[in-house]
Amino acid sequence: MHTGMLKASAADLDPRGALNSGRGVCMMSTSWRDKQHPNLINFMATFLAANSYRLNFLSVSPDFIFNNGGTSVAFVFETNWDSEKEPAVFSRVNTLKRQFKHLYVVVVLPTGEQIESFNQSYFKYGMVLGCPTFVPVCDPEMGFEKIVKIAHARGVCKQQDIITTMRNERAQAVQCMDAFLRVLTSIPGIDSHDANALAQAIGSIEAIAKASKEFILENTDLSTEKAQRIFRFFRDPQYYLSPKIN
Secondary structure (H helix, E strand, O other): OOOOOOOOOHHHEOOOOOEOOOOEEEEEEHHHHOOOOHHHHHHHHHHHHHOOEEEEEEOOOOOEEEEEOOEEEEEEEEOOOOHHHHHHHHHHHHHHHOOOOOEEEEEEOOOHHHHHHHHHHHHHOOOEOOEOEEEEEOOHHHHHHHHHHHHHHHHHHHHHHHHHHHHHHHHHHHHHHHHHHHHHHOOOOOOHHHHHHHHHHOOOHHHHHHOOHHHHHHHOOOOHHHHHHHHHHOOOHHHHHOOOOO
């Protein structure tokens, strides 16, 4: 039984119950569509709408391309396995896997005879396990549900990777800023306010180290005494190596 909706956690849902991270675009090949029964196309359109995907019909090389969560996933969808067409199918798969980083092949195999035929063909044409991934299913509706779930999962993984990268970059930025403040506030008489003013007006430690006393005075609200201390700190080893009275 096909429910027509992907299973989602509460975090994936907006107040109307639609999948937030599942939203994307499904591009269906017009040539593939024209070979299918209208009832199957209607099922797919309904299933996509229920899961917040926009459906476009285009002339594309794979049967489907999903753009979801910042990543593209391509699919070959064989709804009626025929051993007589196997050379064309595997030739096409070999071509597409060189064009698409994420490619899946979904094959409808409702009978034992078709399963046996497919297994023989898979090894006959030298397919490598997982390159691309083949997904056998019992019927076309189940196959399309698998396609949407795979595309959705790929999109979620991509979003999680982006969030993780942003968090790591933010943590590194905070660490860099902490180190920046520690260096500048180690100069006698320079506090956090002064350090932040220098960061905003001049920038990096390297830039501050090269700045003249006059440049510091012109671009910050620091006093002449503080500007002189900063200038000496980066140029006079005897100054920054001498003991400081706290």
